[in-house]
Amino acid sequence: MESDRIIIEVKDLVKKFGWFVANDQLCFNVYQGEVFGFLGANGAGKTTAIRILCGLSKPTSGRVIVAGFDAFSQPEKIKKVIGYMSQRFSLYDDLTVYENIRLFGGIYGLTRSEIKKRSEELLNRLEIPDLRDRLIGSIPLGWKQKLAFSIAVLHKPKIVFLDEPTGGVDPITRRQFWELIYEASKQGITIFVTTHYMDEAEYCDRICILAEGKVKALGKPDQLKKTFNAETIDDVFYQIAREDKQT
Amino acid sequence: MAKTLISCSGVSKHYGDVEALNNINLDIFSGEIFGVIGPDGAGKTSLFRLVASLLIPDSGKISVLGYDSVKDYRAIRKKLGYMPGRFSLYQDLSVEENLAFYASVYGTNIEKNYHLIEDVYSQIEPFKKRRAGKLSGGMKQKLALSCALIHSPELLILDEPTTGVDAVSRREFWEMLKRLKDKGMTILVSTPYMDEAKRCDRIALVQNGVILGVDTPEMVIRQFNFKLFAIRSEVRHEIIRALRTFDSVHQAYLAGQLVHFTQVNPETDDVERYLMDQGFGDVDIRTIEPDIEDCFINLMMN
Numbered sequence: 273m274e275s276d277r278i279i280i281e282v283k284d285l286v287k288k289f290g291w292f293v294a295n296d297q298l299c300f301n302v303y304q305g306e307v308f309g310f311l312g313a314n315g316a317g318k319t320t321a322i323r324i325l326c327g328l329s330k331p332t333s334g335r336v337i338v339a340g341f342d343a344f345s346q347p348e349k350i351k352k353v354i355g356y357m358s359q360r361f362s363l364y365d366d367l368t369v370y371e372n373i374r375l376f377g378g379i380y381g382l383t384r385s386e387i388k389k390r391s392e393e394l395l396n397r398l399e400i401p402d403l404r405d406r407l408i409g410s411i412p413l414g415w416k417q418k419l420a421f422s423i424a425v426l427h428k429p430k431i432v433f434l435d436e437p438t439g440g441v442d443p444i445t446r447r448q449f450w451e452l453i454y455e456a457s458k459q460g461i462t463i464f465v466t467t468h469y470m471d472e473a474e475y476c477d478r479i480c481i482l483a484e485g486k487v488k489a490l491g492k493p494d495q496l497k498k499t500f501n502a503e504t505i506d507d508v509f510y511q512i513a514r515e516d517k518q519t
Numbered sequence: 520m521a522k523t524l525i526s527c528s529g530v531s532k533h534y535g536d537v538e539a540l541n542n543i544n545l546d547i548f549s550g551e552i553f554g555v556i557g558p559d560g561a562g563k564t565s566l567f568r569l570v571a572s573l574l575i576p577d578s579g580k581i582s583v584l585g586y587d588s589v590k591d592y593r594a595i596r597k598k599l600g601y602m603p604g605r606f607s608l609y610q611d612l613s614v615e616e617n618l619a620f621y622a623s624v625y626g627t628n629i630e631k632n633y634h635l636i637e638d639v640y641s642q643i644e645p646f647k648k649r650r651a652g653k654l655s656g657g658m659k660q661k662l663a664l665s666c667a668l669i670h671s672p673e674l675l676i677l678d679e680p681t682t683g684v685d686a687v688s689r690r691e692f693w694e695m696l697k698r699l700k701d702k703g704m705t706i707l708v709s710t711p712y713m714d715e716a717k718r719c720d721r722i723a724l725v726q727n728g729v730i731l732g733v734d735t736p737e738m739v740i741r742q743f744n745f746k747l748f749a750i751r752s753e754v755r756h757e758i759i760r761a762l763r764t765f766d767s768v769h770q771a772y773l774a775g776q777l778v779h780f781t782q783v784n785p786e787t788d789d790v791e792r793y794l795m796d797q798g799f800g801d802v803d804i805r806t807i808e809p810d811i812e813d814c815f816i817n818l819m820m821n
Contacts, residue, residue, distance in 0.1 A: 313686075314655050314688060315655045315657070359683065412560045444558075444816055447772050451759075454756050468689075470686055471774065475775075493776065506686055509687065513685070513687040
């Protein structure tokens with residue numbers, strides 16, 4: 273579900289680490305409810321930008337507004353209205369499914385009764401009420417990632433950031449995961465997602481491709497394929513990354 | 520027929536109550552790139568650890584390069600290079616120190632086998648003084664491959680070497696593997712990326728500790744016994760939901776900008792008419808050839 277309302281505004285974002293420019297004058301807007309794909313080769317500057325958008329790191333210069341809050345001066349407010357999950361860190365292996373839900377619900381300030389109600393809804397929607405008391409470490413990665421996503425949106429955030437959420441997951445689970453993303457998007461939650469699977473890039477409403485810390489392409493998948501005269505986003509990506517290596 | 524380099528017969532492995540592998544029979548030939556394709560938890564890593572002599576099977580026998588994987592593990596380990604799925608080099612040693620260490624463990628040195636790793640290592644050599652823990656994901660992977668190759672192994676075992684690696688680096692990685700194969704190396708590799716399965720000489724599809732099938736990628740595709748429809752539409756998710764309530768549905772799933780659909784009675788039930796009846800008049804439906812991902816999805820769901 274896309275709208276005209278800008279939920280993330282990034283203008284001339286620069287982030288330097290010493291002499292190294294990780295983000296070089298980034299400019300893009302993300303609209304409420306859209307699925308926004310953020311692509312780039314390893315080292316293109318994606319993680320640096322996501323950390324800034326999540327309020328975990330301050331930009332060196334530029335204007336960054338996330339859900340109405342300024343990334344310079346109001347990072348704590350940003351953290352409250354977003355959700356986050358990544359491939360590397362999602363849930364605590366040595367807590368049970370329910371304990372994880374309770375922990376994250378509590379961190380985001382849900383009341384006991386809200387947590388109870390929403391965790392039941394969540395387990396039923398994923399059709400796994402019997403996994404409630406199992407240790408996270410003992411359930412398959414695919415389930416873990418689906419749960420992690422559902423927990424990341426448990427507090428009904430305005431935006432959820434997904435950093436390579438489907439890495440290493442089988443093709444069926446990957447698709448189930450995207451169906452969850454789509455449902456969340458329909459409820460108005462904005463999805464900001466990175467992936468190395470180029471077929472997943474095609475599932476996004478719009479995509480932004482970074483290389484060398486700069487925005488090299490931004491638009492709907494169809495538009496980009498036309499602009500780059502390519503058949504797939506994989507080809508678009510390859511053209512951009514190749515160019516990057518030659519310079 | 521090429522020489523059999525690895526042979527598993529009746530191999531099973533349990534961890535407590537969990538059955539990781541169940542009666543695996545598999546032959547891998549000299550000089551091939553053999554891909555093990557399967558979801559997380561299918562048993563890929565257990566299989567690789569057994570072949571690498573790092574685990575002992577509960578039952579069955581594994582012969583690697585003519586040696587028994589349990590009795591002759593010392594002989595096997597000298598001749599194989601193993602790159603585990605998790606980065607397991609020394610984070611606080613430099614790139615160069617890691618490589619020198621692995622070379623010395625195998626009684627060789629970097630100079631002697633530089634020609635083997637040059638292709639890979641030259642790309643990270645400018646950073647040879649950097650600590651391994653400070654490398655990017657793609658560079659770590661190149662260092663791990665260099666370390667696995669430094670003793671000139673006959674067999675290379677790579678456990679999900681490209682997970683988390685970007686699309687361009689993945690292509691380059693597979694070009695590298697192809698060049699190693701051309702030098703005569705046998706490569707056993709696992710991957711969750713279906714497009715990479717195409718680049719293997721033969722593949723095994725694994726699920727729940729069982730091998731679903733072993734064949735060349737072309738033959739796996741040829742054995743696909745459904746008519747595959749590709750549906751182009753702006754409302755893919757709604758179409759999928761509608762298709763799932765179609766009597767004749769087998770599978771309906773996203774595939775890039777298309778919806779892929781297979782059905783049990785393509786002769787009698789007209790999917791185009793069904794979609795029309797459901798209010799999806801303006802869709803483009805055509806039959807297409809499947810790829811490995813379609814085969815895998817339809818096999819897994821059986």
